[in-house]
Amino acid sequence: MSPSTVLDVEMNGYDAEKLAMLLRLLPPAPPGWVEAAQQLPAAREAIESIGARAEADAAYRARVLADLEAALEAEGFEPSPAALAALRGRLLTD
Amino acid sequence: MQTTQSDAEIVSRCRMGDAEAWNALVDRFSRYVYAVCIRGFRLGREDAEDVFQEVFARVYERLEDLRNDDALRPWIAQLTRRLCIDRLRAGRREGVGQEDVIAGLAVDETLSQLDEAMTVRASLDALGEPCREILDRFFCRDESYKTISDALDLSQGTVASRIARCLRKMHEQMEGRS
Numbered sequence: 001m002s003p004s005t006v007l008d009v010e011m012n013g014y015d016a017e018k019l020a021m022l023l024r025l026l027p028p029a030p031p032g033w034v035e036a037a038q039q040l041p042a043a044r045e046a047i048e049s050i051g052a053r054a055e056a057d058a059a060y061r062a063r064v065l066a067d068l069e070a071a072l073e074a075e076g077f078e079p080s081p082a083a084l085a086a087l088r089g090r091l092l093t094d
Numbered sequence: 095m096q097t098t099q100s101d102a103e104i105v106s107r108c109r110m111g112d113a114e115a116w117n118a119l120v121d122r123f124s125r126y127v128y129a130v131c132i133r134g135f136r137l138g139r140e141d142a143e144d145v146f147q148e149v150f151a152r153v154y155e156r157l158e159d160l161r162n163d164d165a166l167r168p169w170i171a172q173l174t175r176r177l178c179i180d181r182l183r184a185g186r187r188e189g190v191g192q193e194d195v196i197a198g199l200a201v202d203e204t205l206s207q208l209d210e211a212m213t214v215r216a217s218l219d220a221l222g223e224p225c226r227e228i229l230d231r232f233f234c235r236d237e238s239y240k241t242i243s244d245a246l247d248l249s250q251g252t253v254a255s256r257i258a259r260c261l262r263k264m265h266e267q268m269e270g271r272s
Contacts, residue, residue, distance in 0.1 A: 016261050016265070019214055019261060019264060019265065019268075020233050020261075022207070022210055022211040022214040022215075023211065023214060023215070023218065023229065023230075023233035023234050024233050024234065024236070025129060025133065025207060025208055025211040026125040026126065026129050026208070026211050026212070026215050026234060027125065027128075027129070027234050027235065027236075028124070028125060028128075028234065028235065029124040029125055029127070029128035029146065030128075030143075033124070033128070033143055033146050033147070034120060034121070034124045036147060037120045037124065037146070037147060037150035038116065038117045038120045038121075040116070040150060040151060040154050041111075041113060041116055041154065042113075044154070080147050081144050081147065081148075082144075082147040082148055082150075082151040086151065
């Protein structure tokens with residue numbers, strides 16, 4: 001059966017071609033992007049934990065500020081730009 | 095028909111710290127945010143990824159401020175558009191020559207289509223399996239009959255007839271909504 005046969009479905013209003021066209025407009029986002037967004041709550045917890053430790057330990061704070069990416073990676077998170085900005089913001093509001 | 099959670103239910107569960115609800119929220123809107131960045135504003139991959147992550151970071155931070163839980167979709171839509179425009183304007187400041195980009199894109203028309211596509215997508219999700227998967231593979235992932243038949247261990251004829259049947263089912267569902 002050809003795609004055109006598949007789409008030869010009698011429909012009113014939303015015909016099959018239109019449904020197909022609309023579905024094609026929303027391909028999946030890259031899986032890595034979705035995973036990073038889904039990890040956000042856990043990443044925020046990690047950022048909070050790093051921030052709390054940095055408040056209590058000036059040397060640790062200096063090390064984290066010198067290499068934000070390494071600090072996040074040490075907690076098991078991808079250092080996405082959003083996560084880095086959040087960590088920087090957390091440390092600079094101390 | 096499979097019951098799916100409403101946006102308001104997902105928001106409510108997210109506010110209670112439910113990690114699965116957050117995953118569901120990202121799942122539900124990731125395609126839309128991605129499409130607005132890529133199709134609506136034609137951002138490059140790197141800019142699109144930054145905007146994508148920023149959208150969900152702001153949603154996470156500001157979910158408490160959402161006054162009407164049913165307004166999640168328009169809120170995310172508005173946030174995504176604003177961040178895309180900010181990104182294009184930042185590019186202009188850096189001399190990338192984006193002056194006419196926003197004006198030149200048929201943004202409103204594309205975004206209107208994407209909103210409509212989200213409604214269709216919601217209907218697809220509500221269909222449940224196996225229709226959701228087979229229509230998603232064929233239309234959204236652009237997989238061939240052969241790829242789908244190999245993945246689902248079905249004959250190509252069965253794949254084609256299921257696609258037709260699922261489209262019909264989806265149409266009936268959408269007619270029921272109107």
